[in-house]
Amino acid sequence: MGRKRPSDCPSLLRQPSINYALATVSDASLSDQMDLSFDLVAALDHALLGAAGRAGLTGTGFVPGVRTADAVHGDFQANGALAYAKQQRQNPRTVAQALVEQLGDLAPLFDVSVAGPGFINLRLKPTALFAWIAAHGTRAALAAGAAAAEKDHTVVVDYSSPNTAKQMHVGHLRSAVIGEAVCRLLEFSGATVIRDNHIGDWGTQFGKLIWAHKRLLDPAALTRDALEEFERLYKLGNTAAEADPAVLKEAQQELVKLQAHDPENLALWRHIGEVSVAAFQDIYEQLGIRFDLTLGESFYNDKLEPIYRELAGCSLATESEGAQVVFHPEHPRFKTQPFIIRKSDGAANYATTDLATILYRTERLHATDVFYVVDKRQSDHFEQLFLTARKWFERTNRPLPRLRHLDFGTVLGENGKPLKTKSGDNIRLKELLAEASERSYQLVTAKNPELPEVERRTIAQIVGVGSVQYADLSQNRSSDYVFSWDKMISLDGNTAAYLLYAVARIYSIFRKLDLRPADPASEAGASPFETPAELALARKLVRFPDALGAATNHLRPHFLCTYLYELAGEFSTFYNADKVAVTEAPVRARRLLLCNRTLLLLETGLQLLGLRTLTRM
RNA sequence: GGGGCGGUAGCUCAAUGGAUAGAGCAUCGGUCUUCGAAACCGAGGGUUGCGGGUUCGACCCCCGCCCGCCCCGCCA
Structure with a gap:
């Protein structure tokens, strides 16, 4: 039918500009x-x-x-x-x-x-x-x-996507951080970006949770930390159900009532969802994330029936072992490995919801591209999903957006295994970010004890959270990476602190000279660059578009990180080699020009990665 | 068993089919009476897992093998 396939859709490669002089x-x-x-x-x-x-x-x-x-x-x-x-x-x-x-x-x-x-x-x-x-x-x-590169694209980015009634943990870090950076890169290149938090707000776990909520809720704990209390209740419900078949039955009935839209259970479920999403905001604010939409799994509950009908109607879905599944006969693996769209008990699963979501994003959001920032272990699922969606849309004569799984590797501990606490639990994101701030605070205090406490706290927050974000982004997203506090908060090497320090030092120059970076007067009368360090820095500045393009085209922020690190390094070399505050006006002006542009590119780049910057640290 | 991803300096990682494979850490040696030394300069360190192939040119593409991690029916 000539419909677009994921592999030959118009690429995000930048269109060469033709209006150069x-x-x-x-x-x-x-x-x-x-x-x-x-x-x-x-x-x-x-x-x-x-x-x-x-x-x-x-x-x-x-x-x-x-x-x-x-x-x-x-x-x-x-x-x-x-x-x-x-x-x-x-x-x-x-x-x-x-x-x-x-x-x-x-x-x-x-x-x-x-x-x-x-x-x-x-x-x-x-x-x-x-x-x-x-x-x-x-x-x-x-x-x-x-802005020319992506201007005709409407991109839905599906990222973060935690489960309600649970704490966000380290397993949610990369999706959030990488997803946000990808959004910002695409926006900067002119795309219309729709940030969609596809939260997990529906599932069998709500039976046990509602059962426990009705009987064992601690209101004070709920006020103190709602997610913690929901987790506690779920665990109580789960152990009670395991120990007593009668409890299990009651919990299952709570679930049935919820699915039948029983007013009480529905209200309770809704409350849990609202409280959970509100609790996520704290993390999102720290990471600079603001969603346009939060359309969780439950949003698609009433949109699933047509999916079954259509997939059966266009001969994609077949019955296998009591379930509705899709096989792909032409595919070496998926000819036997089913894509289950309806479980044998008649219930939907994530495959069904994902298909409904693609339809919604296509027809309602008019997406030209849908990117999923999801852990690479789910690559089989997305391959089957995209294959199924392509055939389904072909057979129903719909335009298919470009679908792409932006996979990422696992965050590992120093032992090479997925990062956990010493006792084997998931590390909560809230606590991880707090520790990052605290470690940075110790460092700031050691380096700059004369700064007021309030300012040291602010600096520590920005450096700490930025360090976590940057450590995640500076590495190729597809590979696993080892989480190391010492490396990420470090002052040396390709770290957030190194980049933020370069930014702060440039501000410091302008403060010293009683100038403002944004003021063009400081650059007036600049002479052309002469010294080796000036020329090397200038040449690095000119490479910014290339780095930005590489990061955006490949949807790999680490290309931009590498560039920013090299730029900061080139600046440091220049800073040590050539004094800015010289008396000779044309020389001083051109060096201020270099400072100014380095600052602009570092701040722009860091902001595109989702980091905040500082004027002193 | 089938499949996906990886294996690059002691360690952690980069590298659009291009020129002498680059950084950081660690190690060793230099630089603060000068704009923030949270910095800079320099040195050593490599059979890119192994073997074939394609190419003017291969860490990159193809084939085989070894090793590691992950996925493979009703969780997401």
Whole structure:
């Protein structure tokens, strides 16, 4: 039917911008009007294509292959000549040379050369570096540059998704942190993002919980910590039911009543849900998360019947061992491993709800993309879900959004096993974040005892929570990672504290000079960058769009983390090598310009990751 | 048994099919009368699990094997 499959939907790859002004620049002298594209890779790609046309490389598709280069070779490189030469049985260096001869328009901006077997190296001239940096001096300018990439997308991001009546624990950390970062990245790139908390608010556990709630509730404990009390009640209900068949029966009847919408049980269930969601807010606020929707499993209760009918109606669902299941005969595994959409007792399960959710998000929310930030152990489930949804939508003639499982690995303890308390319980998120703050507080107090206590507490909260977030984000999300307080709160290495310190130090410079970073006057009269440290920092600044693009296209925040860490490192080197507060006005202005842009990119980047920043720490 | 993901420096991790595989920690050696030393500079450290293959070029793609973690019918 030609309907979109997950693998060939329009990708999130950035569309090259076409409104760059490279070709109009014909004067190497410094010009405030020099307007360089936000995405220089895309601009160069286009320039190379033009050059290929003029050089007569019109055969079958010349691909420029522009990418950022190792700094020893330049700022960018184009590798397309190699593949083209191979394909056309020509000498790659000759092809590269021919291309370079057609790149005269770039001469005011780049030093262009051919190296090795046929690489084209492009190094920004100091004036061009300066012009790019001058042109991208505000958050708005960055956002405007980035916003083209995803502008036609409406993305539903399904993340966090804890269960009501239970504490959030460390197992919920990554979904929340990665999900939020992904949302912010997509928004910055112009997508309409709908944050949906698909909470687990329906299930058989409510029978035992309601049974215990009616008999064993401690109102004072409920006020003190509602989730803790719900957990206690559930455990009581569970042990009582295990010990006494009569209790089990009563609990099952409570569940039946709830499912039959008995007013009392329904009200109680609703109350539990509301109290739970309210309790989650504390965690979400600390992590900078605000959902647009909280549509839990129960929301879909009355939307499940049509799913059964449709799946049976279009010959997808079949009966197996008393359950309704979907097999995928063409799939080596799922031809025998069923996707159970209705249990043999007639009840729905998460597969059914997930299918109903896809329908809702498509028809009601008009999603073009749905991303699930869920633990990688559920990858089979999502593969079956997407396969089933695709066939179902095909057969019912509906457009299918791009569905994608953003999987992530497990948080491990130092012993290499999933992180738990010493006694083997789940570590509560609330306590984990509190410990992060406390450890940071000890550190701040040791480093800066003269700061007022209130300020040290605020700093500790931001550094502590940020450290946890950053430790999670800075690692490839697909792999497991070892949780280590010492590493994540550390001042050294790729950590939140290192980045936040760089930010604080830049603010400190401006304070010392009695200037404000946002004030353009501090940069007025800046001369082009000269020293090795200035140039290295400037070159790093120009790579921001590339890092942002990599993180957004792959939905992997660690690409941005790596960049921010390198940027902060480049700044520290510059800071140690070149004094900013010199008397010579043009030199001072250009160094302030570098400080200002580094600050802008660090703060923008950290905010996109979900972290808050500080002006002193 | 079937499948997924991983194996890169002593440790924790990076690396768009590109050039000499990079960081941090740890180790060793330097730098504070100068904008915040929570910093910076330098050194040593590698058969990218093993064996084949594809390619001008492979940590990356393909095949086989070894090891680890995870998933595989009515939990989510």
